[in-house]
Amino acid sequence: MVELVQGWLLRPNFIAFVTLFLLGLYITVTHHNLLKKLIGLYLVQTSVIFFLVTTSAKDGATVPILMPGKTAIQPDAYVNPLPHVLTLTAIVVQVATLGVSLALVAGIYRKYGSLDEDEVLKKLE
Amino acid sequence: MIESRHDSVIVRRLSRGLIPLVQIFALYILFFGQYNPGGGFVGGVMLGTSLILGILVFGPTDPLTVVTKRIAETDGVGLMIFAAVGGLCLIGGGQFLNYAELEIPGLAAPSRRSLGIILTQIGVAVDIAVTAVSIVFSLSVMSGNGDSHG
Amino acid sequence: MTYSFELPLLILLILTAGGAIFVKDLLSSVLILGSYSFFLALVWAWLGAVDVAFVEAVVGAGLATVFFVITLFGIDPRDTLIRRTPPPIAAVVSLLLLGLLLLYAANDLAAFGDSASPASTHVSPFYLENSLADTRTPNVVTAILMDYRALDTLMETVVIFTAGLACWLLLRRDAK
Numbered sequence: 001m002v003e004l005v006q007g008w009l010l011r012p013n014f015i016a017f018v019t020l021f022l023l024g025l026y027i028t029v030t031h032h033n034l035l036k037k038l039i040g041l042y043l044v045q046t047s048v049i050f051f052l053v054t055t056s057a058k059d060g061a062t063v064p065i066l067m068p069g070k071t072a073i074q075p076d077a078y079v080n081p082l083p084h085v086l087t088l089t090a091i092v093v094q095v096a097t098l099g100v101s102l103a104l105v106a107g108i109y110r111k112y113g114s115l116d117e118d119e120v121l122k123k124l125e
Numbered sequence: 126m127i128e129s130r131h132d133s134v135i136v137r138r139l140s141r142g143l144i145p146l147v148q149i150f151a152l153y154i155l156f157f158g159q160y161n162p163g164g165g166f167v168g169g170v171m172l173g174t175s176l177i178l179g180i181l182v183f184g185p186t187d188p189l190t191v192v193t194k195r196i197a198e199t200d201g202v203g204l205m206i207f208a209a210v211g212g213l214c215l216i217g218g219g220q221f222l223n224y225a226e227l228e229i230p231g232l233a234a235p236s237r238r239s240l241g242i243i244l245t246q247i248g249v250a251v252d253i254a255v256t257a258v259s260i261v262f263s264l265s266v267m268s269g270n271g272d273s274h275g
Numbered sequence: 276m277t278y279s280f281e282l283p284l285l286i287l288l289i290l291t292a293g294g295a296i297f298v299k300d301l302l303s304s305v306l307i308l309g310s311y312s313f314f315l316a317l318v319w320a321w322l323g324a325v326d327v328a329f330v331e332a333v334v335g336a337g338l339a340t341v342f343f344v345i346t347l348f349g350i351d352p353r354d355t356l357i358r359r360t361p362p363p364i365a366a367v368v369s370l371l372l373l374g375l376l377l378l379y380a381a382n383d384l385a386a387f388g389d390s391a392s393p394a395s396t397h398v399s400p401f402y403l404e405n406s407l408a409d410t411r412t413p414n415v416v417t418a419i420l421m422d423y424r425a426l427d428t429l430m431e432t433v434v435i436f437t438a439g440l441a442c443w444l445l446l447r448r449d450a451k
Contacts, residue, residue, distance in 0.1 A: 003382070004379070004381075004382065007381050007382040008378065008381055010386045010387060011381055011384060011386060011387050012281070012282065012285060012387065013285075013387050014378075014381050014384060014387075015378070016285045016288065016289060018374055018377050018378060019289055020288075020289065020292055021377075022370050022373065022374050023289075023292055023293065023296065024292075025370060025373075026366065026367075026370055027296055029366050029370075030362055030363060030366050032358055032360070033301070033358070035301055035343075035346075035347075036301070036304070039295060039296075039304060039305070039308060040296075042308065042339070043292055043295075043311075046311075046312070046315060046335070050315060050318070050319075053319055053322065053324050053327055054322060054387065055384075055385070055392065055394050056322075056324065056394065056395070057322045057323065057387065057388050058388060058389070058390045058395065059388040059389075059390065061323065061390075062323060063323050063325050064323075064403070064414075064415040064416060065325075065413050065414050065415065066403075066406075066407050066413045066415060067413065068407065068413060073403060073404050073407070075395075075399070075400035075403045075404060076390050078403055078415070079322070079323040079324065080394060080395040080399050081399065081402065081403065081415045081416045081419060082394070082398065082399045082402065082419065083394065084324050084326055084327050084416050085416055085419045085420045085424060085427075087324075087327050088326060088327060088330055088416070088420060089420075089427060089428070089431045091327070091330050091331055091334055091335065092330070092334060092431065092435065093431060093434055093435070095334050095335070095338050095339050095342075096434060096435045096438035096439075097438060098339055098342060099342055099438055099439075099442055100438050100441050100442055100445075102342055102343070102346045103441070103442040103445045103446050104445065105346065106346055106349065106445075106446060107445050107446060109349075109350060115350065116358065
């Protein structure tokens, strides 16, 4: 039990990720308003992206921009650039799908006149 | 929401000066993406944001909004530029998107890769800018008719 | 433990996320979400991920907030107030169990800041050592994104184009 808590203290990024992920998931599942569900989904997506970026951190390392002129490049002196590439793609795709889901919510509002999930379900029957 | 121009003279004057500044900065970030942080994605979003500011402040009858409507209808040009660069690599004899095989007589392989990176970044920036403006136009059509208090 | 600046930033991050949830009005909730994106960009800039911080600040705090606010503009203010119901017990219990399971597996991950973690040892030293000689580009992230992994970027451009097309088709067909 003690080494479990010590393991948690060595990984604060994981604790923050779990907190944000569960918070976002809770909103998506329990709130009735459609836009609030979209906000919860946004929190879930950004928490996963946050976790991916924090796995690339290294102690005492610098930004991955190489200065031309140095002869030997130590990979340990630079932050790992590969998760940055994956998260760049993920962030832009996230905002594109946010645009599509907002268009869906706007279409639902135009047709049924309400943003509340229960009222829309009642009008569907 | 894009019914009329903004009432205040201060906002209109400031935007008229701010929009070209944002566009020049976006072009700087785009072309120096290989030496500083930045690149195609950020440059494209900043270009799109400057156009969105223009259509929000100046209303539907301004020449800027009319030109932006035309721009928003050319969605897909960026994708064609990106795929065209890849196709040129195929024509030069290599694999798809292997920039070392572009057919340019005076350059060695690292410079060809650098050139390929710049061209594809321009393609990505154009695509993202046009898509951002197009999504804003689509979303604001909904608020144009019906009751739009807000 | 050398992270003396990250812990307050992480706590502020969680507080802003909580604030975006428990506020009663939708417009305030959306604007607090924009400030959450800015704090996220700060955390990433502190960790050395400058490209990602740039994109998050422009796209997350800029474009996402603009999309949300433009959608909110066409909605009657009566519909933007949020109705509160007591939380369902099943959801709370199952989410707590999920959290405990995730935390139980924490010891298998590499420690924060470890240079010998599996993420940093297989392909990424190759990229760091060879990208300047292969592509004459000092920014390693741009070189990987546009040269070594260009096909992923092409597919991402296709996704963005499709999203713009989908918004057009959803909202502009019958509003002429």
